[in-house]
Amino acid sequence: MTTNQSGERQDILDFLAKHRSFLRHTAQGLTDEQANTRSTVSELTVGGLIKHVSTVEQHWAEFAQGNGQSTPGATEYTPEVIAAWQDQFRLVEGETLAGVLAEYEKVAAATDELVRTLDLDAAYELPAAPWQPPGVFWTVRRVFLHITAETAQHAGHADILRESIDGQKTMG
Template sequence: MTTTEQTAVTGERADILAGLAKARHFLLHTAQGLTDEQANTRSTVSALTIGGLIKHVAEVEKGWATFATSGKHGNQDDWSDSPGEFTPELVAAWEANFRLVDGETLDGVRAAYAEVAAATDELVRTVDLDTTYELPEAPWQPAGVYWTVRRVFLHLIAEIAQHSGHADIIRETIDGQKSMG
C-alpha cells in the first residue's frame, strides 16, 4: 500500500489518529521558525530543549509501537539492566536524549519523527486494539500490569501532549512565541 492508499478508518481508530495528530501538531508547532541553535537551547533549569523533546518523543513513540506489535518495549534494555546507580555517564547519556547532539539538526529530528509517526498511524489503522501485553518491569512499573494496544495509543497521546506543554514553555522563554494563547 502506498502512502496515498491509506486505509479509511472510522470510529475509535479515527479518534485515536485525530488525537495523535493534534498532539503532534502542537509539539512540532513549537519548533516553527527556530534555528538549530534555538532548538537546542536550554531555556529553563531542566535539560529539555525543543529539538531534544521532538527527538525523545520519536524514540518513545517508536518504543511503544514495538510494544504494540510484540509486547516488548523498544527501549526496555535502557533500564532493564540498570544497576540502579545514576553514574555521571548514565546521567549524561540520559540528558543527551533531550538535546540535539553532534550531527543532529532540527530538520533531521523532525523528519525522523515524521517517519515514526507514519508507522504508528499505520499500526492504529491495522493492529488489533484489544491485544494485551504485560508492561515491562521497570523502576517505575511493578510486574503484573497489563495494557491493551488501545491503551498504549491513548498513553502516547497523553505523553506527546505533556511534552508539547514542556516545549511550549521552552519556546516562550526563548522568544516569547506561544503555541496557544
C-alpha cells in the same frame, strides 16, 4: 450509542495528529542553536523534546506489536547510561532540528499505520521496572492513548521553552 472500530481508530489518529501538530509548531522557525537552547532552569530543549517524544513513541509502538519484552532496561545506572539518557533531551553533535523533525515524521507515520491495523484489544505485559509491579498488562489501545498523553505533555513543555526563547506561543 455504539462505537465502531473505525470511529475509535480515527479518534485516536485525530488526537495524535492534534498534539503532534502542537509539538511541531513549537519548533517552527527555530535555528538549530535555538532548538538546543535551555531557555528555562530545566535541562529540556525544544529539539530535545521532539527527539525524546519520537524515541518514546517508537518504543511504545514496538511494545504494541508485542516486542516490548525484548527491550531490556538498564540494570546499572553508570555515568554512560545517565549521559545517554540526558542526551535524548537535547541535540547532540551531528543532530539538527530538521533531522529530528524528519525522524519524528517517520515514527509518527509508522505509528499511525499501527493504529489503523493492530488489534486494539490485544494486551501485553509491561516490562519489569522499579516503578512497575510485575503482572501489569496494557492493551494496544492504552498504549496509543499513552503515546498521545506523552506527546501532549511534552508539547506543553516545549511551548513554555519556546515562549521563553522568543515569545511565540502555540495557542493564545
